[in-house]
């Protein structure tokens with residue numbers, strides 16, 4: 001499957017000034033909830049980033065291909081249907097096994113299970129699998145997530161795509 005992620009398909013409010021970088025917002029293959037993604041997109045755009053929102057029910061391969069194409073400064077995985085812990089372990093394995101994405105910051109958050117607050121062991125397992133941070137709804141706040149995003153190093157400017165004009 002190919003992904004068309006050319007700039008005109010991206011949704012971003014950060015057009016007036018140079019964005020701080022690019023963030024991929026996504027959920028996992030099993031999860032069809034979308035308003036969580038809209039919320040995160042708006043929040044991250046307010047923090048100055050261009051956001052590529054991959055939408056609901058994103059297959060692992062589509063996410064990996066999109067991240068390889070975009071080389072984002074951060075990948076934010078949102079999951080609320082209760083399968084997040086299980087799905088997250090699989091997805092981070094797919095991302096981290098791709099050489100270009102081995103060091104990309106990747107976080108997961110939302111309602112990660114069906115029993116409310118995640119145990120320390122459950123969160124530690126996600127971190128050990130490769131996530132840089134876990135934002136479990138029951139134990140973290142949006143403010144903590146905003147601080148994490150704000151603390152990311154600003155991306156180096158990317159070359160602007162130019163159209164050749166033939167006189």
Ligand code: B12
Pocket residue numbers: 030031032033034035036039040076077078079080081082083107108109110111112113114115116135137141142145
């Ligand atoms: C609307 C809805 C649906 C709609 C979704 C439509 C759509 N286009 O999105 C439909 C009907 C499709 C649906 C289906 C299901 N749903 Co539903 N759904 C909801 C509902 C009522 C509202 C979700 C919503 O839009 N909230 C608004 C958004 C903005 O908020 P949010 O999703 O809570 O996200 C916030 C936080 O989680 C957090 N967050 C989320 N991700 C991340 C990531 C990071 C990094 C950070 C920092 C924060 C963060 O930030 C957001 C803003 O605060 C909730 C219950 C509720 N009142 O929340 C259940 C709920 C999420 N659904 C639930 C379930 C179980 C299902 C189904 C499995 C039901 C079923 N048996 O079929 C299916 C799953 C389908 C699937 N394959 O995923 C459960 C999940 C249980 C759990 N995790 O413990 C909930 C909590 C209901 C419940 N109380 O049981 N659902």
